Amino acid sequence: MKNKIVVLLGGLSGERKISFLTGKACTKALKKKGYKVNQVDAKGNFVNKIISIKPKVIFNALHGKYGEDGFVQGILENLKIPYTHSGILASSLAMDKELSRIIFKKNKIRVPKYFLLKQNFKGNLQKKLKSKKIKFPIVIKPINEGSSIGVYICKNKKEFYKNFNNLKRKYSKILVEEYIAGKEIQVAVMGNKSLGAIELVPKRKFYDYTAKYSSKAKTKHIMPATLSKSQYKESLFLAFKAHKALGCRGVTRSDFKFYNNKFYLLETNTQPGMTKLSLVPEIAKYCGKSFEDLVVWMVKDASNNR
Numbered sequence: 299m300k301n302k303i304v305v306l307l308g309g310l311s312g313e314r315k316i317s318f319l320t321g322k323a324c325t326k327a328l329k330k331k332g333y334k335v336n337q338v339d340a341k342g343n344f345v346n347k348i349i350s351i352k353p354k355v356i357f358n359a360l361h362g363k364y365g366e367d368g369f370v371q372g373i374l375e376n377l378k379i380p381y382t383h384s385g386i387l388a389s390s391l392a393m394d395k396e397l398s399r400i401i402f403k404k405n406k407i408r409v410p411k412y413f414l415l416k417q418n419f420k421g422n423l424q425k426k427l428k429s430k431k432i433k434f435p436i437v438i439k440p441i442n443e444g445s446s447i448g449v450y451i452c453k454n455k456k457e458f459y460k461n462f463n464n465l466k467r468k469y470s471k472i473l474v475e476e477y478i479a480g481k482e483i484q485v486a487v488m489g490n491k492s493l494g495a496i497e498l499v500p501k502r503k504f505y506d507y508t509a510k511y512s513s514k515a516k517t518k519h520i521m522p523a524t525l526s527k528s529q530y531k532e533s534l535f536l537a538f539k540a541h542k543a544l545g546c547r548g549v550t551r552s553d554f555k556f557y558n559n560k561f562y563l564l565e566t567n568t569q570p571g572m573t574k575l576s577l578v579p580e581i582a583k584y585c586g587k588s589f590e591d592l593v594v595w596m597v598k599d600a601s602n603n604r
Contacts, residue, residue, distance in 0.1 A: 300333045301354035303597060306370070308339035311362025312447045319573040321359035327593040328357070340365065345373060355600045356381040357593075358569065366569040367393040367442065375602060382596045384568040385604030388545040392568045395441040395473050398544060405543040407536055407563050410555075412475035414441070417466035423455060426474075435477040438462060440469040451477060480557030483523050485537035486570070486581040487550045488592075489599065492534035494581045497523035519577070521584045525556070533561060540566045547604045548596055551578050 305328070307321025308314055325335050338347050340360055348356065356379050364370055366383070368390030374381040384392065391397050399409045411432050427433065438461055439449040448469070450461035465472050482498040499518035523530065537552040540563060551570035555562045570578045572593070582592045 300331070301597075302334045302336070302351070303328055303355050303357055304348055304351055304353040305335055305337050305357045305359050306340050306344075306348075306365075307337055307359040308341060309360045309362070309365045309370075310341055311360070311365055312443065313362035313365075316571060316573065317359055317361045317365065320361065320571055320576075321357075323572050323574065323589070324357055324359055324593050327590040328597065331590050331594050333597070340370060345377070348377065348379070353379060355379070355597050357597060357600075358383050359572070361569055361571065362443065362447075363393075366567075371604070375604075378602055380600040380602055381604070382600045383548045383604075384544075384546045384550070388547065388604075389568050391544050392546065392550075392566050393442050395439070395565060396471070398565065401543050402540060402563055405539060407540055407543070408560060410437075410475040410478050410562050410564070412473055415462070415472045415474055417470050417472070419462075419466075419472075423458065432474070432476045437475045437477050438465065439473050439475075440465060441471045441473050442469075478555040478557050478562045480555050481523070481525075483525070483533055483554040483556050483561070484577050484581075485533050485552045485554065486578045487537050487541040487546070487552070488582070488595070489548070492538045493578075493585050493587075494521070495523040495525065495530055495533045495537075496521045496577050496581050497525075498577075519580060521580060529556070529559075536561055536563065537566075544568075547601075548599050549578055549592075 305321045305325045307317045309317055325337055328335050336351050338344050356374055358381050366389050368386040371386040371389050402409050411430055413430050435451055435453045437451055448465055452458040452461055483495050485495045486493040497520040501516050540552050541550050546568055550566055550568055552566045553564045579589045
């Protein structure tokens with residue numbers, strides 16, 4: 299029997315359900331490869347459960363708040379048990395859409411024009427948009443959610459205020475950005491190299507929560523993405539550059555829009571989904587890596603001081 303592993307899943311975020319899907323898929327893969335696996339739901343007194351199991355490695359299958367924002371990474375560092383994915387700083391930076399964009403811009407990675415609004419905003423929206431040279435439609439979203447939770451595309455002021463009022467009940471800061479049309483391109487990075495780029499053609503308004511996790515949404519996946527050779531190479535370069543700029547480890551997925559021959563980076567995900575509809579496993583499979591091999595690589599890559 300190989301090393302004992304704890305798969306940390308569930309948790310307290312809005313992505314709890316997706317985390318269970320990721321965790322169960324990874325548990326099945328690890329068991330198939332001969333590992334002894336215990337699943338631990340990251341809520342309540344989960345730290346004592348981990349300590350009592352005495353695992354050699356923790357596979358972090360959490361998504362969203364507390365799971366990929368540096369919070370649980372701090373706990374795992376304190377426990378001195380090797381864990382997968384990125385460390386405290388990289389996780390917290392990537393999860394924060396404001397801080398990550400500052401880093402991307404500093405590293406000459408193009409992002410959509412944007413600004414932040416606090417929940418008590420009562421100013422002149424039109425004036426704000428004009429000063430930033432942003433026109434409708436606009437996108438509004440929380441600065442620290444994943445899986446497109448709370449993302450709205452607003453065609454006019456009426457739609458903006460309706461959706462802004464929904465978001466401000468729960469979030470203190472809201473990101474407002476220009477809407478970028480064009481192709482949805484997502485790039486997986488594994489360790490020290492980019493694996494590949496996949497193109498998504500959603501049947502819905504955009505690649506939202508339903509498009510990500512429901513087979514009924516019928517999002518079309520095109521692997522490899524329909525880009526020229528030089529464009530494809532550029533997408534891999536930019537994703538790896540973002541991965542390194544944030545200080546990420548393990549596997550990440552960067553989400554781009556490609557419009558007018560330019561890539562715009564929307565975000566880098568430090569803990570991309572690992573479900574049957576997830577993109578990183580699909581990209582890895584195209585590159586000759588099975589789901590099981592990908593998960594085992596992540597376990598072997600686990601460490602402290604990440």
